[in-house]
Each structure stands twice: as structure tokens, then as C-alpha cells.
Amino acid sequence: MNLPERWRAARPKVAGLHLDSGACSRQSFAVIDSAAQHARHEAEVGGYVAAEAAAPVLDAGRAAVAALTGIDASHVVFTTGSNHALDLLLSGWPGERTVACLPGEYGPNLAIMAANGFRVRALPVDGLGRLLVDDAAAMLSADPPALAHLTSLASHRGVVQPLAALAETCRALGIPLAVDAAQALGHMDCAVGADAVYSSSRKWMAGPRGVGVLAVRPALAERLRPRVPPPEWNLPLTVIERLQHGEANVAARVGFSVAIGEHLAAGPEQVRARLAEVGRMTREVLADVAGWRVVEPLEEPSAITTLEPVDGADPNAIRSWLIAEQGIVTTYAEVQRAPFEMTAPVLRVSPHVDITADELQRFAEALTAASSQA
Structure with a gap:
């Protein structure tokens, strides 16, 4: 079987059509079973004994994260999600608290920055919200912030940011770079020399x-x-040990570790190539759907496609209709996702590697029908 066939065969049959991997992908049988087996083991021997037994699996998960980020496994910390990870990083920040980030920065990230006393400076971007590297280098050199932060693939727009180029710039200037890889891990190359990389599992x-x-x-x-x-x-605790302080859902960490292992086994380069192909296929099919404008360029190497309504359709109502009437799951992206950039909500489509051309055509037809109901 090829990659899309293997990916689909490894999971329960989808109830409808899942175009929402940018929010929450479908777990495999192996991931589901590993988490369930750990929970059962906790019931049999106790949570702490079970956690000790799971240590090799969690170590393998950290090693897999190290392979994807280029940061040593000994400095990989499990968290409850991306927001928690960013808060851990920023709440322990020493000295000056200034951060340079994109104007389209993710809203919850901005809230965490503000809660930790960081003053935000906007990096220069083009009309698509893509970082202008040379202009950014000049800005950062003239007035260096304490930290640069890049969401390398946004929640509200599938535009791939020049992560490697910014990482090189920050290294040359001695500015630490933190990367929000919630949408990027498993989607693009994140092992480019950033000082901190954080992500979600789901x-x-x-x-x-x-x-x-x-x-x-x-x-x-x-x-x-x-x-x-x-x-x-x-x-007598190291910084890494202190970052890991507190309660943990070990079963979820076991499942995450298995999922990262599956990704490495599938081949990260092959997955990235397929996701880029999926994005192009999606944008080709949706380009002519009446009432909507595809935001991303056709060849943008991401599987996220953003649809802006041009005839007054309500993306939230459209999403609800698609679920209720067609069993098709998409994302309603509200303005709060990027409050300093977005001016109106959009509909986001994010299929994974297993999507087919027929399914995309089915979605295009459903979107047309949904729009006619609006």
C-alpha cells in the first residue's frame, strides 16, 4: 500500500469526511490502544508503577521529537499542549521581556505573552502575511528584542513561513528564536536550529x-x-526537571509517543511531500466554488486551505450545516485567532494524507450546496 492507503487503513473508518486535521487529526488504532493499555496498567499496578514501566516508550517519544526538532532528547519536555508549553517558556524568562513576532500571531499566544509581561513588536510581512526576511533582519539588528517568536504555519492561513531563514538571521544576531510548531510539526521541516520549539500532539x-x-x-x-x-x-532540580514539575496524563504521553514513532516510520519527507500535494489538490478543486475565495497560492506547500466568503456567507453557519447535513468536518476560524491581522472570519479546510480527489470533489459540491442555503 502507498502512504495514503496505509494511513487510512491504520485508523477507524471515518464517520463522514474529515477535513479538520489542523484542529485535531484522527488517531490510529495503535495510538488509541497504547493509551488505553497504559490506563489499564495503571488500574492493575498503580499509576506511578505504570509510569515507571512506560519510561522506555516516553524516552522513545522524546527521541522522536529530537529527530524532528534538532534539539537533544534530554531537553524535550512533555506538556499539556502548545499554550502550556509557551507559558512554561515565557514565565521563566530572565531579564527584559520584549518579543518580535508576526502581525498575524495566534491570539492565544499573544494572550500568554501579555500575561507574562512581554511587549510585542511586529515583524515585517508581505500581503499574504509572510515574513520579509531581509526587512526583519534589518529591524532585529537595529533594535534587538529579548526574543523572536515565529508561528511557522498559522492557524488561520496556510502560508508557510521562512523558518530556516529567520533561524539563520537570529543566530547571526544572537537573538533566541522560539517556534510555535503546533501546525508545523509533522507538516514541515522544524529542525532548522531554533532555540525552542513547541507543539501539540493532536x-x-x-x-x-x-x-x-x-x-x-x-x-x-x-x-x-x-x-x-x-x-x-x-x-536540587535541573531546569528541565523543574519544567516537568506537576501532574501528568501519562497515557496521553504514551499515545503521543506512539504517534510520533508512526510519523517517523512513515517518513517525514514523504509525509511533507504528500501534504503539499494535498494542499494543491484542495485548492485546485475549490478555486471555482462560487461565493468563496481561496487565500493561499496554488503551490503553497501546506495542506491548509483558507476560504474567505465573498458573498456574505457566514463561515460558522456553513461549518454547522456541513456537519449536520453532510457529516463533513471543517474549521470555523474566528477573528480572535489572529486579532491583529484578521478582519473577518474564514472557513479552513485541512485534510490529511489520506484524502482522495473524489472526496475533495464531494466537499466542493457540499460547500456549493451549503452556500445556497445561506
């Missing part, structure tokens, strides 16, 4: 909800001052 990696990861290079990690446990207690 999106393109197709792991469980409620788990994520933060990978921090040793030089940056040693600068951090995690707020828990309080530093003045002088406990």
Missing part, C-alpha cells in the same frame, strides 16, 4: 488531545528560571 501528528511538547536548547534552558518550584527554595 494536529498533524495525529496523537491524543491534552498533550504537547516543549524542546529547549541547553544554552537557553540554563538561562530560564521556572517559577515552580520557587527558585529561592534551592531544590
Whole structure:
């Protein structure tokens, strides 16, 4: 079987049509079973004994994250998700709290930055919201922030950011770079030399909800001052151990570790190539649907396609109709996702590697029907 066939065969049959991997992908039988088996083991021997037994699986998960981020496995921390990971990083930040990020930065990230006292500076972008690297280099050089932050693939628009180029620029200027890879991990190359990379499990990696990861290079990690446990207690804990402090859903971490292993076994380059193909297929099919404008360029190497209504359709109502009447799941992206860039809500389509041309055509026809009901 080819990659799309293997991916589909490894999962339960979908109830309808799933075009929502940018929100939550479909887990495999192996991922589901591994989490369930761990939960059963907790009931048999106790949660802490079961956690010790799961250590090799979790170590393998950290090693897989290391392979995808280029950051050593010893500095990979499991979290409850991307928001938690960013908060861990920023709450322990030493010294000046200024951050340079895109105007289209993800709304919850901006909220976490504000909650941790960071002042935001907007990086220069083009009309699609893509970073202008040379202009950014000049800006960062003239007035260096304490931190640069890049959401390398946004939630509201499938435009791939020049992550590697910004990482090179930041290295040359000595500015730490943190990367929100929630949409990018498993979707594009994230091993480009960033100082911190964080992500969720549930999106393109197709792991469980409620788990994520933060990978921090040793030089940056040693600068951090995690707020828990309080530093003045002088406990004999490393920064990484302090970042991992607290309760954990070990079953979800086991499932995530299995999902990352499946991704590596499938071949990250092959998955990225297929997702780019999926995006092109999707945009080709949707280009002529009346009442909607495809935002991304046809050849944009991402599987996210954003649809802007041009005749007054309500994306939220359209999404609800598609689910209720057709069993088709998409994403309603509200303005709060990128409050400094978006001016109106959009509909997002994010199929995974197993989508077929016939299914995309089915969606185009359903979208046309939904729009006529609006």
C-alpha cells in the first residue's frame, strides 16, 4: 500500500469526511490502544508503577521529537499542549521581556505573552502575511528584542513561513528564536536550529488531545528560571526537571509517543511531500466554488486551505450545516485567532494524507450546496 492507503487503513473508518486535521487529526488504532493499555496498567499496578514501566516508550517519544526538532532528547519536555508549553517558556524568562513576532500571531499566544509581561513588536510581512526576511533582519539588528517568536504555519492561513531563514538571521544576531510548531510539526521541516520549539500532539501528528511538547536548547534552558518550584527554595532540580514539575496524563504521553514513532516510520519527507500535494489538490478543486475565495497560492506547500466568503456567507453557519447535513468536518476560524491581522472570519479546510480527489470533489459540491442555503 502507498502512504495514503496505509494511513487510512491504520485508523477507524471515518464517520463522514474529515477535513479538520489542523484542529485535531484522527488517531490510529495503535495510538488509541497504547493509551488505553497504559490506563489499564495503571488500574492493575498503580499509576506511578505504570509510569515507571512506560519510561522506555516516553524516552522513545522524546527521541522522536529530537529527530524532528534538532534539539537533544534530554531537553524535550512533555506538556499539556502548545499554550502550556509557551507559558512554561515565557514565565521563566530572565531579564527584559520584549518579543518580535508576526502581525498575524495566534491570539492565544499573544494572550500568554501579555500575561507574562512581554511587549510585542511586529515583524515585517508581505500581503499574504509572510515574513520579509531581509526587512526583519534589518529591524532585529537595529533594535534587538529579548526574543523572536515565529508561528511557522498559522492557524488561520496556510502560508508557510521562512523558518530556516529567520533561524539563520537570529543566530547571526544572537537573538533566541522560539517556534510555535503546533501546525508545523509533522507538516514541515522544524529542525532548522531554533532555540525552542513547541507543539501539540493532536494536529498533524495525529496523537491524543491534552498533550504537547516543549524542546529547549541547553544554552537557553540554563538561562530560564521556572517559577515552580520557587527558585529561592534551592531544590536540587535541573531546569528541565523543574519544567516537568506537576501532574501528568501519562497515557496521553504514551499515545503521543506512539504517534510520533508512526510519523517517523512513515517518513517525514514523504509525509511533507504528500501534504503539499494535498494542499494543491484542495485548492485546485475549490478555486471555482462560487461565493468563496481561496487565500493561499496554488503551490503553497501546506495542506491548509483558507476560504474567505465573498458573498456574505457566514463561515460558522456553513461549518454547522456541513456537519449536520453532510457529516463533513471543517474549521470555523474566528477573528480572535489572529486579532491583529484578521478582519473577518474564514472557513479552513485541512485534510490529511489520506484524502482522495473524489472526496475533495464531494466537499466542493457540499460547500456549493451549503452556500445556497445561506
